[in-house]
Amino acid sequence: MTTSFAVTEALRAAVDDRLQEFVDRQRPLVGAPELAPLLSAAKDFLAGGKRLRPAFCYWGWRGAGGDQDPAILTAAASLELLQASALIHDDVMDASDLRRGLPSAHRRFEALHEASGWLGSARQFGEGAAVLLGNLLLVWSGEMWRTSGLPPEALAAAQPVHDHMRTELMCGQYLDLLEQAQGGGTFDSALRVALHKSGKYSVEQPLRLGLVLAARERSEWIDRLCVDYGHKVGIAFQLRDDLLGVFGDPVETGKPAGDDLREGKRTMLVARTVAAASPAQAEDVRRLLGDPELDDEGLARLRQIIEDTGALAASEEMIKQYLYDALGALDHAPLTPDAREALTELAVAATSRRS
């Protein structure tokens, strides 16, 4: 196992296998034929994905001296169940049609309802089924974590971090709903939401989980690394997300071009654009942002404003700066050398990704 393991197929394959095994283990409970659509949707939503969260967790573990116990891969893989749950619920809340180029969960169940000629509202059935599927994956993420086979004292040490992460995720998503509803937030408020909703549970907390599992306790250097590296990579990760939501290639993101603009998402990128816009530009943003019918011309206009106000360049600059600071933090932590190298790779991968 070399340091390139950080982002290679090997980790992905291990995570895939553990998820598959876990879901199969549930078959005695969820094996009834009527539940098949729930199970196949779960499997499809767990396939693919960048597996960044398991990688941060795994390399936290290795970085604090954890051995090659295969149980860590099971524990790390469980974070994908949490992530899949959050995405499925997120798509219901945003009424998004697509996820990774495929119909979102609620659209999938809506289509099942329509194709089956069932009674009542197909939309309502689709949303209900997606909420339940998300709940199932949320419950399973906790179960898979606890039954990973890691030593009880390791799990006990990390459990408060795990609990904290889950509460923080739900609250962060609520803050995000609020930010969109209140509109016109500042860069700082958008940053706060991004950090709570996504940054922390994408990078900082998975890393902290791995570190605390191996060290059997939270310690000062762990908390410092989680802030100085994890926090910063998390924000840069989210800044990249903002850019992909506006400039991303639909073929790579699996989402329609400019989806965030059509949804009117109040991202850090948008906050910065609005703050720097001329009155004419601001008027165009007000008119176009959040228009569900936004066409290619409107999309091009918004992209132009984001460029012309300097918001695009400023975001790229910030990503670079956060990444630079984060990598510096790695030098000061008593990490194993291979973990340091892997976390360097991961920080770059998380902030320069194209999907």
Add this chain to the structure above:
Amino acid sequence: MTTSFAVTEALRAAVDDRLQEFVDRQRPLVGAPELAPLLSAAKDFLAGGKRLRPAFCYWGWRGAGGDQDPAILTAAASLELLQASALIHDDVMDASDLRRGLPSAHRRFEALHEASGWLGSARQFGEGAAVLLGNLLLVWSGEMWRTSGLPPEALAAAQPVHDHMRTELMCGQYLDLLEQAQGGGTFDSALRVALHKSGKYSVEQPLRLGLVLAARERSEWIDRLCVDYGHKVGIAFQLRDDLLGVFGDPVETGKPAGDDLREGKRTMLVARTVAAASPAQAEDVRRLLGDPELDDEGLARLRQIIEDTGALAASEEMIKQYLYDALGALDHAPLTPDAREALTELAVAATSRRS
């Protein structure tokens, strides 16, 4: 502590206190002013309730020889968090306006959105916030259970039951969605859904949790009691629920009169009515059941049909029979005498309740 503790204010007060304490313990995480509506909604939805699930769990514990360790009350109270989560999500899925006489969670957040003059769809905000609140309570139920202070070996023995219950609940709710969508189910299919969706996690599993916590293992007599008593009380509980949804007094149920009929719920009561209906009665049921605008006259007509077909009397008869069988099962289990008495009281309370 006397056997009348089973259904007295003392248990309710203890459960209330533990829930209050737990939510307050989360305040450092969820204390931001913007999150206040989430926290106050959580508190309101946890207030009241019949506390039947904690009572079954508590008396299972005592029945298998558990002592008066106050930690059992915390573990038992955590079941109310799961229940509140399920009700909040259920109301979103059914688009219900009321819960216990107050606005349902999604309507509450919808009203907050409207009163605040926020951007976007108030309905979408309300539903999103309610999904997140339900998630938060779901996550908290697991955390409160694990951190109850019960001995680790007791928790370890009961954890598979706990995991099983949560998966079963989500799958049961999906089966319920399916049953409503497919319509015209038989009594047997409605019974199966009722058992999986509600019966098991209302009675059988809370009881099993308490028994296994105290016994430190699943054993034959525990499983037999959970089926012969728990199963049967669960079904009778749900049959009573069906009757309350049609004939219940709105002042006591906190739901509009005949709410289940207006929603078109395919309950055991409805299945039995349809099976025994004359062609003219069947035609009226088809026309009126599930009509959201169902008026007093239509409601009266449906009630009349339910009576005239004998479905009402048959349901009351079944409740009596299930209760009789369940109480018989108590005699054969090696329970402590006070638990036997309390479980007798609880079975009666669960199946003769008026709300």
